[in-house]
Amino acid sequence: MEKTEIPVIDVIIPAYRPDDSFHKLIRLLLEQSVKPHHIYVLQTIEDGEQVLQPLDQRMSVHPVPKKKFDHGATRDYGAGLAVKDIGDDISQHYILFMTQDAVPAGTELLERLVKPFGDDRTAITYARQLAREEADLLERLTRVHNYPPEDQVKSKEDLERLGIKTYFCSDVCAMYRLDRYMEQGGFVHPTIFNEDMIMASRMIQAGYQVVYCGSAEVVHSHNYSCMQQFHRNFDLGVSQKQYREVFESISSEKEGAGYAKSTLLYLLKRGKPGKAFYFALQCGFKLIGYKLGKNYDHLPRKMVLWCTMTPGYVLFHQDE
Known part of the structure; x- marks a missing residue:
């Protein structure tokens, strides 16, 4: 150009x-x-x-x-x-x-x-x-x-x-x-x-x-609740499972764990134990959602619909 x-x-x-x-x-x-x-x-x-x-x-x-x-x-x-x-x-x-x-x-x-x-x-x-x-x-x-x-x-x-x-x-x-x-x-x-x-x-x-x-x-930002983080990360896991040829060769969990550790230390060193606890709770919801999403194809349809933030996608594409 x-x-x-x-x-x-x-x-x-x-x-x-x-x-x-x-x-x-x-x-x-x-x-x-x-x-x-x-x-x-x-x-x-x-x-x-x-x-x-x-x-x-x-x-x-x-x-x-x-x-x-x-x-x-x-x-x-x-x-x-x-x-x-x-x-x-x-x-x-x-x-x-x-x-x-x-x-x-x-x-x-x-x-x-x-x-x-x-x-x-x-x-x-x-x-x-x-x-x-x-x-x-x-x-x-x-x-x-x-x-x-x-x-x-x-x-x-x-x-x-x-x-x-x-x-x-x-x-x-x-x-x-x-x-x-x-x-x-x-x-x-x-x-x-x-x-x-x-x-x-x-x-x-x-x-x-x-x-x-x-x-x-x-x-651009969102103040997601723990459940919103759960739903979002469930869909993230679904995506990575459906396109595993892209994501399986490179782990994303190490990156997430590193950020979680550094953030917890940052909050604790600055005297914010309440924030640190809530952040740890968020991380737990994210991890559970992500792990379930990675195994969505082994879950009952009703559970998948409860976990996802985009039920319309699941209804049309889960069996594809």
């Missing part, structure tokens, strides 16, 4: 009952120093629910029935819309996947995410996630651990050193070079979770690199 060339970036946002954060996201996208070419909103709707009206001429809304929502397939549908509008020449075009509750921290988000594509080896870039002002201390620590301020370039050579973190990537805010994305066949589907890491693994195995942009920032 020449430095004088204006990049063509299409933004793809799955949305379900969009709120104020979504409207702020759209407004800030339109104020970026590098403007989005088009914003495709993939609105998950239930029977009788009204479709959102576009907030700008560069935005279009495409309804997706809730029972058909899939983390990989729905986003891939959005990429297909972009390809259809662009035509045959998709070189030097980019697609930015975001979630409806990720709000740009400034007006240079797209500019900073697209810059690393000046290196032809770069296939994906993803943004730093900052905790919301009202975020709990534990969520703030998690955000700092997973999204430090320093940039990082990851390739196949880093697998031995970084392990599963080599494949870490988040479609909360991630930009893909469109021709590389299509070259890999788009996101896998059906998938309950982790479509971003699975794609990152394919890019890295194909010889490309994934770039974490610490200066490209979005505000």
Whole structure:
């Protein structure tokens, strides 16, 4: 990509009952120093629910029935819309996947995410996630651990050193070079979770690199309860079991155990035993959920539906 060339970036946002954060996201996208070419909103709707009206001429809304929502397939549908509008020449075009509750921290988000594509080896870039002002201390620590301020370039050579973190990537805010994305066949589907890491693994195995942009920032965090952590990690385990060819060769449990130990020590040294206890409890819920998810295919259907946070996916795909 020449430095004088204006990049063509299409933004793809799955949305379900969009709120104020979504409207702020759209407004800030339109104020970026590098403007989005088009914003495709993939609105998950239930029977009788009204479709959102576009907030700008560069935005279009495409309804997706809730029972058909899939983390990989729905986003891939959005990429297909972009390809259809662009035509045959998709070189030097980019697609930015975001979630409806990720709000740009400034007006240079797209500019900073697209810059690393000046290196032809770069296939994906993803943004730093900052905790919301009202975020709990534990969520703030998690955000700092997973999204430090320093940039990082990851390739196949880093697998031995970084392990599963080599494949870490988040479609909360991630930009893909469109021709590389299509070259890999788009996101896998059906998938309950982790479509971003699975794609990152394919890019890295194909010889490309994934770039974490610490200066490209979005505000995004959740104060999950223990049960929400359980459900989320159950789905994580399901994903890793269904795509074991990606995850079985690299353990993610060592990474999680290391973070848990360091966080507990941090909290105890700072005189926060209550927080330390609650964090340990959260870790327990996460581990149990994850282990059950890894064995979902041996569990009764009713139990799987109770454990997952996406029962619609399980109903349609557990037997596939």
